[in-house]
Amino acid sequence: MGNQSAAQKEELKAITRKFKISKSDVKVYQKLFKQHCPKGNHLSRKDFKSVYNQLFPGDCSEFADQMFRTFDTDGDGKVDFLEFLTGLCMTDSDDVNEKIEWAFKMYDVDGNGTISMDEVKKLSMAYYKMIYGYENQEESESVAKELFQLMDKDNDEKITFQEFNDAAKKNSEILNMLFPSPQDEG
Incomplete structure (x- = not known):
């Protein structure tokens, strides 16, 4: 530099x-x-x-x-x-709290402070296209719905940071989707 x-x-x-x-x-x-x-x-x-x-x-x-x-x-x-x-x-951070904050920003595509089902679907679809080389709408929507249900504890159709934080600490897949390793590809 x-x-x-x-x-x-x-x-x-x-x-x-x-x-x-x-x-x-x-x-x-x-x-x-x-x-x-x-x-x-x-x-x-x-x-x-x-x-x-x-x-x-x-x-x-x-x-x-x-x-x-x-x-x-x-x-x-x-x-x-x-x-x-x-x-x-x-x-690659070992600081889970910081990693969760960073991941929340990535899921929150529109930056409004909550995550919608559409945002989770969009990210899931993008992940499938990147890792597997093709769009699998059925599979990516199924994964998105499952992740959304894990996170949306109060069933209000939006995920707050607190809901995301709690869910990410219980389920590593929420963060793994955002931090794929090239050597882990399908």
Whole structure:
């Protein structure tokens, strides 16, 4: 990240401390970032999708859109290295509470503070297309309904953060769908 400001350097130090990342790991992540970053200092949505399409066998467009939205923490329409590094580390974080907060933001596509059945279906469909390479509407809707029922404890057709938090701590599949590993593909 050659031309870092003092604030960026401090933020990088904070990220490396928080996630216990070595300097050599940061260099590996920087290399990966630059490899997919033709504009030099940020990944566009298109570049971000390209990274996902290289990691998974299926169509990653929709899933990568959701990940991009979650990685782009400042909402400027691009992912800089610090956002990229934080997002990657978050997917491997041992801090379950933080991971749940991050996952909730991904499920909450419209950002209204609750998760609807349509949002769960959308994410489930995107996951199937990415992992299996095809759209299986019946299977992904079945999974979405099952997940939604697990989370919507008061049956009000929306999932609050508290409901999501409680359900995610009891059922690892809720988080596993959001943090797939390329080597785990079907």
